[in-house]
Amino acid sequence: MNSAGNSPCYHCGLSVVDTNEFVTTLDGQRRCFCCPGCQAVAEAIHGNGLANFYQFRSELNQKPDSASSINYQAYDLPQLQEEFVFPCDVADDSSEPFVQARFHISGITCAACVWLIEHRLNAFDGVHKVSVNAATEQLVLQWQLSKVKLSEIMSAVASIGYVLTPASEDQQLLIRQREKRKALMRLSVAGFGMMQVGMVSVGLYAGASEEWLVYLRWVSLIIATPVVFFSARPFFEAAFRALKQKHLVMDVPVAIAIGFAYLASIWATIRATGEVYFDSVSMFTFLLLLGRYLEMRARHTNSLGNAKFTQLLPLTANRINREDVGQSRQTVALRSLVVGDWVAVGAGESIPCDGVVVDGESHVDESLLTGESSPVKKSTDDLVVAGSVNNESSLIVQVTAVGQKTKLSAIERLVENASLNKPQQIALADKLSSYFVAAVLLMSAIIGGFWWLHEPSEALWIVLSVLVVTCPCALSLATPTAHASALSRLRAAGLLVLNSNCLAALAKVNFVAFDKTGTLTLGKPSVSECLPKNGQAEDALEIIAALEVDSRHPIAEAFKPWSNKRVASQVQVSTGKGVSGMVDNARYFFGNLTFCRQIMLAMSEEHSPIIEIQAPDDRQWLLLIRQEPQTQNFSQIAWVRLEDQIRPSAKPAINACRQNHMQVMLLSGDTSNLVSQVAKELSIDDVHGGVSPEQKLDCISEQQQHQRIVMMVGDGINDVPVLSGADVSVAMAQATDLAQTKADCILLNGDLTLIPQAIQFAKRLQTTIKQNLGWALAYNGLALPLAAFGYIPPWAAAIGMSLSSLIVVINASRLSKGPLVNHHA
Amino acid sequence: MEILYILVPIALVFVFIAIKVLFWAINNGQYDDLNTEAHRILFDEQESKKKPSNPGDEKSSH
Structure with missing residues (x-):
């Protein structure tokens, strides 16, 4: 392996494989990075004179998204801006009008990030006010559009490692903010009231004379009144609502206690006899409100409320003008697309609509339907769905459905239905x-x-x-x-609980369903075996890494550890089959068996013998072959097997579930035989492969009808409906935002053994x-x-x-x- | 002790003012993000030295 220098990346703190690969001298210090992304971000931060950030921060940064290559130009279209950029009044002598926009920022890890973003944006001429809220991950910006374009702002923020997405006036967010402020106000009134009444009641208990007793009672009545009518109002309202629905909840005795103690004390004050309980009322209210406020803050910290299905779609589409002779292309806002239009989807772009491919051939990542990230081949007349990502080369698609009629919207509706039907555990x-x-x-x-x-x-x-x-x-x-x-x-153990109501259900879980890709497995291919036929395995892997270095195919990721050791020239990619190129003066071909056979048949000259190649066994192997420069003969170099490896914690986790008498099920959208292979390795009998998001939900509901309390562990967009429907749902930390939004808990460190432990812990909690x-x-x-x-x-x-x-x-x-x-x- | 007839109402007035000011601060959004504001004073201390000479920078955001 490489001489792994274990120094962490200067920006994100991940370990750096090669300390000589991405190196920059910043402020006279040699800094090494894990990837060009981190390097670029750190250079941008230093270049803007914001190097202090690295001293200020208390948490390491997230690794910047490769999404920083997003084309922000689209946001300059007035059609798009009218949804979230509004004019605003600013007391300024400038004649140019100001606008205000609200964004969601991803990538904030600590308070220093706020400092960094505010200083970077304040450096623009024309920016009036920047306010970043790290708790809600929101940015409100007031600036002059005539001086700074929106795309400039967004790419400036991207260059320092954060991603902005426009947040339209989100009703949910406003309600949440109002709720939080109101709670703080109620708490502060109760707090002030408690302290004041407490002081007065010292006088009452210390034995004041009759004349002063009356006076002090009236004073505490005056102070306690706002506490009861303003601070304790939520208890009265909740109790009233519950009584109207003929329920008795905890708030009912609380409201009765506060109400009666207050009324009795008023009676005592007016009659000037008996006891007053104003101090108890105020303190009780304050303590209850404090508990609720702290719980609310814990719930709101991880605000993922911004994730929506529509964010999977691009904002604009490249419409092709079919009437035009030259087939000119025009960038239009997504909502102006209609059925029948032709759109061009470039490599790396999301497909904006459901449609039929009319031209081009490419591989498309349809993980939102299957959970599998390995791309599916699409050519003319194949159907594509909105939200899937075009991986390789550009496609021309005829629109068959947009907006509410797409499959993506169908999944969204499924989620809504599932969350409505989610079984509620009544708190003890x-x-x-x-x-x-x-x-x-x-x-x-x-x-x-x-x-x-x-x-x-x-x-x-x-x-x-x-x-x-x-x-x-x-x-x-x-x-x-x-x-x-x-x-x-x-949370300290690594499980973030977003919905404390799920704790009651967690203790009763007796059926756990796991997704495969990304949950039981790591979710990305890695080299599991390399059988060299000729030479060293290390050499073969280095050659493959050189061939794959510029490939966008997910397979290329597996060879990253060996990259940059050798250089390949004349690299050619045959979509979906393999790659070829010159390394060290010899031509190499790397791909599946069929690809290598075809190459050898096509390129062998009559006199050279055709070698017979046979894979080591019937699993999926890839082959590296070499064509000798002089003789043009082919020889096998190495067989490589890639596998999405099973998480090390998966097996112990499943065993622990079994020991605690829980049934385990594997639910995967993947159609391949990998599902049964993983199930066999983890000895799971109850296996459902190739199931659609709807079928996943059906599987779970069936178990729920048999009185089982179901926990679902998943990560993909295709898991979102079933996460919403399960009694308790856990999303992996690498899961899509959407999955995290709909889940009750997030597994922060990816350690699956935490799940059976958490269930045991929940039982202890119930005790x-x-x-x-x-x-x-x-x-x-x-x-x-x-x-x-x-x-x-x-x-x-x-x-x-x-x-x-x-x-x-x-x-x-x-x-x-x-x-x-x-x-x- | 008769002074209490004046002092206690005065104390109540002060409490009322304090709550009013706190409400104003809450509605002004000053309590929306408790973590960042707690750290901000530490950041600004060294800032003046290394600040880039960019014209837009003079506008304060705080």
Whole structure:
């Protein structure tokens, strides 16, 4: 192998294979890079005088996308801009009008990225305001179109390693922002209120004289009023909604407790007798809101809300004017395409519509339908689908469907339906609380009735103290605190949970379905075997790497580790068959068996003997042959087998699933026999190969009808519907944005063994929640009879309440420490 | 102790003002991204030395 210098790439931190390959001197220091992309980005950053970025950053950068070669010129079309660029008023003496646009940025890893982007864009004359939000990955830009073109801005950002995509006024995003701001406001009012009432109640408890007591009660009433009416409003609203639908949820006892304690305290203030609970009300509200706010922040951090199916399509299409004699081409916005138009799709471009190939021959990546990245051959009269990528040479396509009628839209609708039908697991606390509330209300009524008959003057006070004492503080904290520590523990282990509701279902999973490509396997071909017939394997691989160096075919990726050792000239690519070229004065051919046989038949002269070639076995082998410069004879150099290798963690993960009595299924869109091969290697019996996105979803629904709780692990666009439909869905970190958006969890480090561990951990979480609920119920159950007989003074109730909450929180925090799974347990 | 009749209302007025100011800041978007703003002060410290002499740079974004 290469002399692997293990120094990391200066930009992205990946290990550099060859420390002499991509080297630049920056600020007098020699820096080496893993790829030309990182090198270009680092040079651009230094070239713009922004080198401080590398000192500022706290996280390493993402490897820049090869998508930086996107043609941004299209964004200068006014037709496209009218969707997301709007005029805006800016207090500036300039006469030129300003416009504002909102973008989504991908590639932000830490706060220094924000600094970098803002400084790069501020360097443009005509840019008025740049504001980047790292949490939502949004950029809002105000600038003068007359001075800077949109395409210049977008390519400037691309040159420093981030990709901008226009975000139209996204309703979802605005709602989310408003929700977040509102929550912060409610929290701050509750916080201020809690502190102020707390100060006042020191006076109340310290034994002020009667005259001051009245005054201090009125003061705390004034402070607590906004807390109840503004901060605690979400609880009242949720409780009201639930009651209207005849449900009893956790918010109902919370709302009753807050409402009654507040009303009772007002009564006490006006009558100038009895106890006031304004401090408890405010503190309770604040603690509950704090928990909710922290949970909301955790949910919103990974905002992938921007991923949409339409982003798979190009913004423009190259329409061919058929009436025109010269068949002139015109760039038009995608939505002005109609059925029957002819469009030209260049190499490396996405196909904008469903259609039929009328001219050209190429390989097309249809991974959105099959999940397979190996391209499918397309020639005249073949059907192509919108969103697939044309890999090799340009095609001319006649449009058969656009917009809502494409197959891509069909998948999108499938996703919507699937997420509507997704089974909901009702949280344990909500189930319990319905009994709890019913019991408390019933008890209060009975107690109230009893006292009303015997001592009517005391009845109201006793009922209120019962309600306050049974304030479900610990009960309502039991689940969220346990969830919060479980989420942080899972995140530290490498599983990001986006939807905390899935934790309840996770504990019950008994059926796990895996996608093949990119999930059980690494998703890209690599050299698994090389059998040299003549010479060293290393030499053969270096020669192949030289031949493949400029190829866009995914196979070429497999030979990257051996590239740049030798140089090939006169390289010719025969689409879908193989390559040929001159290396070290000899001509080499590399391709499948048929290709090599054809070459030898066509090029051998009569006198040279035709050698018989036979593959080592019936798997897919590729052959390198060499034509001697003098004799023109052919000889076999080496057989190479490429394979999408199975993730090292796949086998232990599947074994662990089995040990825990879970059924395992393999669901793949791939039609080849590779599916059964992978299944055999991992000993999975339940195998479904060549299934469409719809069929995948059907497989899952069938299992769900048999009362199985299904987890789906996938990565591709073709997995998106089934991810939306499964009880719990996990997307791989390399998955498409769309898959990540629709998944409940994201597996950050690609370690599949984490999945059975997480399921075990979720079971532990459920145990902790049950303990918490049990404790809270026990406390309330004990306090209730005491309160009913009038034995509990307010201070004792306050201490008991805090103590029971504290125990719940401490018990929950045990989850965030230690190993995910207790093996001895 | 009668001074409390004046001091407590004054304290309440201050609390009201503080909440108003906080609301203004929240609605102004100042709390939308808590992570970046916490780090920004560290970035700007060294910046003036190495800033490129580009005319557009003088416009501040903060």
